[in-house]
Amino acid sequence: MIYLQLFISFFQIGLFTFGGGYAMISLIQNEVVVNKGWIDSSSFTDIIAISQMTPGPIGINSATYIGYSVSGNILGSIVATFAVCLPSFIIILLIAFLYKQFKNNKWTEAALRGIKPVIIGLIASAAILLVTPENFPDYKSWLIFGAAFIASWWGKQNPIRVIIAAGIAGLLLY
C-alpha cells in the first residue's frame, strides 16, 4: 500500500535528519530516488529548486510534493508530511520532559561530534549524485553550474536570485 510505504519512508527520513535541510536532501534522495524509484533524479532536482524558492523548510516542502506526485492525491501529501514530523514530536516531547538530563549530556555531545563530519559527506554525496546526464546534458549546463557556484559562494547572492537567473539562462540557452 502506497500510503503505508510513504509513511515508513518519510518517518525514517525525519528520524535520521541531522544537520538541517541540505543533509536531509541526501536521505530523501536515497530513499525516494534510489531505494523506491518513485521519482527520477531530474524531477528530484526540480523539487529542491521549488523548495528553495517557496517559504518553509525543505523537509516539509519535499514531503508534501513527493507525497502528492507519488500517490497522485492530497492524502499522499498529508501522510508524508505528517510522517516526516512525527519523529520530532516523539523526540522533542520526550526531551521537554527529561529536559535537565538531556541538557549538556556528554554522550549526546560526543555522538553529535561524530555526526558533524559525516554531515559534510552527506551533503557532498547529495551534490555528486545529482550530477546526472539528465541534469547536465551538455557544456552549457556546466557553464550555468560554474556561474551559479561563483555567484553564490563569492558573490554571496541568495539562492532565490541564483535560481531565477539560472531559469532565465535556461530560457535563453535551451
Add this chain to the structure above:
Amino acid sequence: MNQYLQLFESFAKIGSFTIGGGYAMIPLIKTEVVDKRKWVKDTEFLDFLAISQSAPGILAINISIFIGEKVKGTKGSIVAALGSALPSFAIILLIALFFESFKENQLVVSIFSGIRPAVVALIAVPLISLSKSAKLNKYTSLIPLLSVLLIVLLGISPIWVILAGAMLGIFHYYFSKSRLNKLKKGDGE
C-alpha cells in the same frame, strides 16, 4: 485571544515568510516568541534552539514543538507545529497541482534545464563554510571522504553512515576519557 490561536498565528506567520529553510527562520522565531509574545526568555530560547539543532528532524518543526509545549503542553505543540507546516504545505500542494500538468510545456522545460545545474551548485557551496567550521584535521577529514565513498560508490544508506559517525564519536569520547582517567591516576600515585 485564545492562546492556541496565538500559537497557530505566530507560527503560521513564521512559516509563510521564511524562504531558505530553518536557519533563515531563527531570527523571525526569536522576534515573535521572545520579544513580542514573551513566551520564553532569551536564555531559554537559546537552550531550546541548541537542543532542537542536536535532535533529529526539521529544525523549524522542532522549535515549534518545543515552544508550543512550553506554552500549552502537548496540544500546544501540535498547534504550533501545524502552524509552521501548513503554509508551505498549502503552497507546495498548489505548485504540485500546476507543475505536474505544465511539466511538458517547452518553456517550463527550458527554464528547469537552466535551474537544475544551479541547484547542484547551491548544494555544493555550503560545503566550503561547513568544512571550515568543522575544523577538520588530517584524520577527521577522512570521515567526510569515507562517507562519500560509502554513499556514492557503494550505495550504502546515509542512515548507516550517520549511525557509524555517532558510534565513532561515542567511542572516541569513551577512550579519550578512560585515557584521561589513567593519566589522572598516574599523577596521584
